[in-house]
Structures are given as structure tokens and as C-alpha cells.
Amino acid sequence: MEDEKLKENGMAVQVSDLPDQIIEPTAEDWKNLREVADKIPTSAFLIILIEFCERFTFYGLSGPFQNYIQQPPPPSYPAAVPGALGKGQQTATALTTFFNFWCYCTPILGAIIADKYLGKYKTILVFACIYLVGLLILTCSSVPAAIENGAAFPGFVVALIIIGFGTGGIKSNVSPLVAEQYQHSKPYVRTLKNGDRVIVSPQATYQKLFNMFYWGINCGSLAAVSTPIIEKNVGFWAAFLLPTCVFIPGIVLVIVGKGWYVQTPPRGSVFFEVATVMRMAIKHGSLEKCKPSMMQEKDEKVSWDDVFVDELRRTFRACVVFCWFPLYWLCYSQMTNNLVSMVATTQTGAVPNDIMQNINPMTLVICIPVMDRLIYPGLRRLGFPMRPMSRITCGFVFASLAMAYTAGMQHMIYTRPPYYDHPTGHGKNDLTAAVVVPSYVLIAISEIFASVTGLEYAFKKAPEKMKSLVMSLFLFTNCIGAILGFALVSVAVDPKLQWMYAGISASMFVCAILFYVCHGKNDDTDVAEDNIMRDKKDVCVAGGGEVIEEYELNGKSAV
Incomplete structure (x- = not known):
């Protein structure tokens, strides 16, 4: 049993929800029976709650960034359009883009x-x-006294x-950690x-878990x-203070829930192994010849x-798929900078211009359960x-439409x-801001198809030693x-914005077509390949390298 093997390695596990007698599906079963998701472990829900606190903090503080940088300080609060640094739209877009890059x-x-030293949890x-x-x-440098004395901008950059x-450090590890809470591979x-x-x-x-x-x-x-709303009526210091206060319970949850999580210990860095394999593949002209079973005895x-x-x-194949995502993230990032500035040029009434971007998560909160259930x-x-x-192809198409x-x-x-x-x-x-709402809705729908699937694909295709690293490579596409x-940034100015959006849309649509032409066949081969790789990995080695069982690999006995 998988749970018993994990215990032998000193890892905490959830109580198995498997039936007493496991019945593996036959080829006929795969044709006639429908697939369903298994029960999600309790520890996964706890990690999702931690991610909720972190994302509350991240989006809560980054939401006001465009106004904070672009607009000058208002004479008083409540303010029609709040601001602090008064650096203009191009500087604001450049800094928010840098933040996204970083x-x-x-x-x-x-x-x-995580992979070499501390493990994901630590x-x-x-x-x-x-x-x-x-x-x-960030909070201290945004108080009125700091803004008046010129300390806000350098404090903002350092923050x-x-x-x-x-x-x-959190992003690359929390999604693999939540996926590792589910321990059944068959x-x-x-x-x-x-x-x-x-x-x-x-x-x-x-799919359900992600x-x-x-x-x-x-x-x-x-x-x-x-x-x-706080930024408009009170000031930026209060708007940044709220996310800071919410982040603290997230740290407490990480500490208190330690005993609940399935924790994979650091397995060591695989960079040198990967580099050596690639060097040998170039030398021999094939990655297949780097397998120990295919090597000549004279090889080291x-x-x-x-x-x-x-x-x-399989990792290389996944990384090739990721190469198409940067253009998608370019579409996605528009809603946190240029679209915020667009709404500021329309009639918003008493509603803050940067509150409109919340239509995106509202749409996701409603649509994700509908898609899942x-x-x-x-x-x-x-x-x-x-x-x-x-x-992913559907996600790219919806991003183009947005x-x-x-x-x-x-x-x-x-x-x-x-x-x-x-x-x-x-x-x-003279135009209502409501006309911008469908842009946020379409981007949200694209996330369900493209972004969620990208996280799932990155985790599934990563080797056990490289899950955090491969997840970070997917995030690196952003x-x-x-x-x-x-x-x-040079064209993010009036009156060029309409042509910038049109160019991004056309590029994204072409990208969607080319992506499916190049990778659509993976949907047919991945399922069979997953089954083959799962059978090959049915070997489990306890700490110290003791042999648990043998398996057949390319006609040779391996451990």
C-alpha cells in the first residue's frame, strides 16, 4: 500500500480513503465507466486557507498600486481619484510591471x-x-508624514x-505542497x-484539487x-495596513498546522544531474542513450x-508547453495596470476606479465551482x-477575445x-465604466482554462525531485x-492604447491556433504515458537505499 511505503520514509500521511480491495480498471472499464475525483484530504483544505490569507494580502496591497504611483496626493479625503506619488501612467505601468516581473x-x-535545503514547508x-x-x-512609508517628506517613493521601491x-518563495512551493497532500497515484x-x-x-x-x-x-x-474603498475614503496607509494584518493569521496557520501536512523532505538539487544528462545527450546524440540500461560498460x-x-x-515536454504562456500573461496583466487607468477615464460615480478589477476574482469564485461540479x-x-x-487552448482564445x-x-x-x-x-x-466589465469577465474565464490547467500540468509532469522547480518555471513564464x-510601456499612452490592445488580441489568437496544432496531440498520448510512468515508479526505496521491490524496465531488472 502507498500509505505504508510513505510511513516507512518517515512522512506524515492522511488516512487512506481507498476501499479494502482495490479494483484496477480494465480497458473495457475505461471505455464504459466515467471518471470521478477522489476525496480531497483535510490537510489540503488547510493549505488552501493559508493561500487565501497570502492572496488576500498580495491583491489587497497591489490593487491600489496604480493609483498610488500614478496620481498626485488629493487635497483631502474622501478623494475622487486618490493618489500619493504623482509619477504618471507610464511610470505606474512600468513599476507595476516590474513588480509582476520580480x-x-x-x-x-x-x-x-526547498528542493535542496529546507523542504517546501520550512x-x-x-x-x-x-x-x-x-x-x-510599505505600510509605514505610506503614512501622510512619509509622503509629505518624500520618503514614500524609496520606501515603496524597497518594499x-x-x-x-x-x-x-511561497509561490513556487505552496501549489506543489497542496497537491502532495493527495497520495494515491493509481x-x-x-x-x-x-x-x-x-x-x-x-x-x-x-483537476478538482487545483x-x-x-x-x-x-x-x-x-x-x-x-x-x-479604504484608499478612497481614508488613505493608502490604512489600505495597506489591512492586508498586513490579514497576513499574520496565515503565518500562524503555517506553524500550528505543521503536524497535519504531508511533508516531502528535501531530496537534493538535481541541477548537476540534469546538466550531466544533457551533456551526455549532446555527446551521444540522444537522450535515450543516457539511460543506464542503454549505456556501454565503458561509460562512467x-x-x-x-x-x-x-x-x-516529460519535463522538457511540459516546459515546451509553458513557452506559449508569456503572451497569455501579457493579456492577463493588462487588468491590473492599463485597464485600471482606462476605468479612471470613464464615469465611475462614487465607485473607486481600481475596484473594477475585482470583477475578475468575483467571476472566478462563481464560475470555478460551476466548472468543477x-x-x-x-x-x-x-x-x-x-x-x-x-x-489551455480555450483559455488562450478567451484571452484573445478579452x-x-x-x-x-x-x-x-x-x-x-x-x-x-x-x-x-x-x-x-462621457461613458459609463460598466462597459469595461466584460473584459474582466472574459479574462477570468480564460484563467479557469489556461492558468488552473497550467498549474495542474506543471505538477503532474514534474519529476519527484523537481516539483517545486518545474512549478517555478511555469510561474517564470509570467x-x-x-x-x-x-x-x-512606450505605447501605453493616449491615443495608442486601442492599437496596443488590438495587437495583443491578434497575437494571442494566432498563438492559440499554433498551440493546438503543435500540442493538441498530447491529450491523446499523456494518459497512456502517465500509466506507463506510474507502473515504472511502483518501486519504493526507503531511507538508506534499501530495495523494496523490483520492476521490469526495458526488459531488464531494475530497482
Whole structure:
């Protein structure tokens, strides 16, 4: 049993929910029975709650950033459009883009520390403390006295760097940690109370688990509903103080819940092994020839096995899939900077302009349970399981539609008086901000298909030693998207914005088509490959390298 093997390695495990007698599905079962998700472990819910606190903090403080940087200090509060630094839209967009870049660059360091030194749990705890230091600096530097004396801007920059460093160490480890709480790797047949026989599969379970994880993220991101209101009526210091206070219970949950989590100890860095394998693959002209079973006796002894080479190949395939995501993140990032500025040029009434971005998490909080409980199960019943490549393609298409609609709305703003195609810095044109709502809704729908699936795919395709690292590489694609955002800062001005959105939309649509042409076939091969790799990994080695069992690999006995 998998649980017993894990106990032998000194790891905490959840109580197994497997039936007394495991019935593996036959080929006929796969044709006739529907797939369902397994029960989610309690420890996974606790980690989702921790992520809720962290995301509440992150989105609660970053939501007001565009106004904080762009707009000058108002004469009094409540303010029509609150501000503090008065640096203008281009500087605001550049700094928020840098923050996004930095937040998705640092996960690589967090992954290395977790994999080689501390493990995921301790890494999350250490980086959470660093995160808290940045929050305190941001809050203290935003008080009115600091703004008046010119300390706000340098304090803000220092806080951005520290917060980005802290969140990076958490990002690369929390999603693999939540996935590791589910410990069953084999599908099995279960008979439900109504007499129906179903296949309980890890693939459906991970899909459900990451949907729930992403749902928790977006419940937390609804914090940006409260901080813009506080920012408008009280000031930025109070808007930043609330997320700081919410982050502290998240750290407490990490500490108190330690005994509940399934914790994988650090397995050591695999960078040198990967580098050696790649050097040998170039030398021999094939990755397959790097397998110990395929080597000649004269070759030097190696520290890896055949399974490691197979998993490395799968990792490379996953990383190729990730290469298409930077353009998607460029679409996504528009809603936290340029769309906020767009809303500021429309009629918002008494509503803060930067509160509109909360339509995105609101849509996700509503739609994710609908997709998880109705749409995805319904499609599986009909024989359309919506495998990862199909879902990612749908996400790319919805992102393209979001940018196309945004381009149309920007053109409409430019045709309205009194400022026409130069409203930024002057005032509001005669158009209600409600027209921007579909942009946020379409981006949210794209996240369900593309972003959630990307997290799931990154975890499933990563070797056991490299889960944090591969997850960080997926997050790093957001960093590349931020670099693309930097390249567009020069056109993020009136009256060029409509053409910028139109260009992003067209590029994203072409990307969606090419992505499916190049990777659509993976949906057919991944399931079979997952089964093969699962059977190969049915070898378990306890601490100290003792042999637990043998298995057949390429016709040779291996351990």
C-alpha cells in the first residue's frame, strides 16, 4: 500500500480513503465507466486557507498600486481619484510591471532552496517572515508624514523588492505542497451508493484539487474590493495596513498546522544531474542513450536511473508547453495596470476606479465551482474529458477575445467628449465604466482554462525531485510576460492604447491556433504515458537505499 511505503520514509500521511480491495480498471472499464475525483484530504483544505490569507494580502496591497504611483496626493479625503506619488501612467505601468516581473522571477530561488535545503514547508515559513518585513515597510512609508517628506517613493521601491522576494518563495512551493497532500497515484473502480460503477482517477482528482486551490486564491483576491474603498475614503496607509494584518493569521496557520501536512523532505538539487544528462545527450546524440540500461560498460557510473531520464523527457515536454504562456500573461496583466487607468477615464460615480478589477476574482469564485461540479463532470459523462491541451487552448482564445473587446471599448472612450482621445491626466469622458466589465469577465474565464490547467500540468509532469522547480518555471513564464509588458510601456499612452490592445488580441489568437496544432496531440498520448510512468515508479526505496521491490524496465531488472 502507498500509505505504508510513505510511513516507512518517515512522512506524515492522511488516512487512506481507498476501499479494502482495490479494483484496477480494465480497458473495457475505461471505455464504459466515467471518471470521478477522489476525496480531497483535510490537510489540503488547510493549505488552501493559508493561500487565501497570502492572496488576500498580495491583491489587497497591489490593487491600489496604480493609483498610488500614478496620481498626485488629493487635497483631502474622501478623494475622487486618490493618489500619493504623482509619477504618471507610464511610470505606474512600468513599476507595476516590474513588480509582476520580480514576483515571478524569485520563485526559482525559492524552489532551489526547498528542493535542496529546507523542504517546501520550512521554505514557505522563512519566506513568509521576509514577506511580513516588506509589508511593514510599505505600510509605514505610506503614512501622510512619509509622503509629505518624500520618503514614500524609496520606501515603496524597497518594499516592492522585499515583498516580491517573499512571495516568490511561497509561490513556487505552496501549489506543489497542496497537491502532495493527495497520495494515491493509481486509478481504481468504486461502486457508488446508487449502484453506479465509476473510475476514481488521480487526473480527475488533481483537476478538482487545483480548481479548489485556484478558487481559494480568488476568494483571497477579493480583498481588493475593500482596499480601494479604504484608499478612497481614508488613505493608502490604512489600505495597506489591512492586508498586513490579514497576513499574520496565515503565518500562524503555517506553524500550528505543521503536524497535519504531508511533508516531502528535501531530496537534493538535481541541477548537476540534469546538466550531466544533457551533456551526455549532446555527446551521444540522444537522450535515450543516457539511460543506464542503454549505456556501454565503458561509460562512467551515473547517479540516475532510467526512470529519471524518462521523467526528464516529460519535463522538457511540459516546459515546451509553458513557452506559449508569456503572451497569455501579457493579456492577463493588462487588468491590473492599463485597464485600471482606462476605468479612471470613464464615469465611475462614487465607485473607486481600481475596484473594477475585482470583477475578475468575483467571476472566478462563481464560475470555478460551476466548472468543477457541472461542466467538467458533464463533459466527462458525454465522453469529452477536456484534457489539458484542449483547456489551455480555450483559455488562450478567451484571452484573445478579452483583448479584442478591450480594444473596442478603448476606441469607444476615444470617441466621447469632452477629452476624446486624450482623457488621461485631464478628466473623465462621457461613458459609463460598466462597459469595461466584460473584459474582466472574459479574462477570468480564460484563467479557469489556461492558468488552473497550467498549474495542474506543471505538477503532474514534474519529476519527484523537481516539483517545486518545474512549478517555478511555469510561474517564470509570467516573468517573461512582464518583460513583454515592459516593451509595450512606450505605447501605453493616449491615443495608442486601442492599437496596443488590438495587437495583443491578434497575437494571442494566432498563438492559440499554433498551440493546438503543435500540442493538441498530447491529450491523446499523456494518459497512456502517465500509466506507463506510474507502473515504472511502483518501486519504493526507503531511507538508506534499501530495495523494496523490483520492476521490469526495458526488459531488464531494475530497482
